[in-house]
Amino acid sequence: MEVLETLFSKALKLESQWEITKIEFLEKEGRINIFIDFPKGSVFQCPKCKKEAKAYDITEKRWRHMNFFQYACYLVVRVPRTECKEDGILQIEVPWARSEADFTLLFESLAMTLCREMPANRVSQIIKVDDNKLWRMMGYYTEAARQLEDYSEISKIGVDETSKSKGHDYVSLFVDLGDKRTIYVA
Numbered sequence: 224m225e226v227l228e229t230l231f232s233k234a235l236k237l238e239s240q241w242e243i244t245k246i247e248f249l250e251k252e253g254r255i256n257i258f259i260d261f262p263k264g265s266v267f268q269c270p271k272c273k274k275e276a277k278a279y280d281i282t283e284k285r286w287r288h289m290n291f292f293q294y295a296c297y298l299v300v301r302v303p304r305t306e307c308k309e310d311g312i313l314q315i316e317v318p319w320a321r322s323e324a325d326f327t328l329l330f331e332s333l334a335m336t337l338c339r340e341m342p343a344n345r346v347s348q349i350i351k352v353d354d355n356k357l358w359r360m361m362g363y364y365t366e367a368a369r370q371l372e373d374y375s376e377i378s379k380i381g382v383d384e385t386s387k388s389k390g391h392d393y394v395s396l397f398v399d400l401g402d403k404r405t406i407y408v409a
């Protein structure tokens with residue numbers, strides 16, 4: 224592996240079975256594509272039972288990663304599906320991203336931090352990603368956070384309704400009056 228590829232694999236903390244096969248620098252587009260593959264015969268974990276399984280087939284996936292200076296950086300990865308005797312054919316999990324996500328975990332943590340501080344369309348302009356993708360990501364993390372919520376101790380709730388802009392679209396807020404936090408918006 225060449226020096227640059229080695230440097231990038233260290234920076235990405237790639238585990239042994241993954242290797243960078245090519246780095247494409249597209250100066251005009253302001254973009255770097257990092258191609259990642261695995262050697263033939265590599266063994267993966269079945270995402271369900273975690274037992275060793277061989278690659279069944281491969282799909283190319285793309286994740287937006289942290290910028291390299293002003294250049295948008297993408298991981299272009301040949302991701303295998305494994306064939307397990309018990310669980311059948313499944314897409315493996317990769318260490319750098321959720322498999323259905325548009326961004327790597329590092330990029331998501333940056334985007335989520337920004338989304339907490341400013342409106343999504345502003346974040347979309349700063350990090351140059353489509354705001355639909357941001358909403359999809361926020362939807363996932365909001366749902367994940369809601370799964371961890373425990374409402375069993377709530378004894379008093381307040382409900383209030385307001386109309387959205389001018390018209391008959393209403394937004395209803397359900398608030399836990401004890402902890403003064405919003406628990407549901409409809």
Ligand SMILES: [Zn+2]
Pocket residue numbers: 269270271272273274307308309310311
């Ligand atoms: Zn399995």
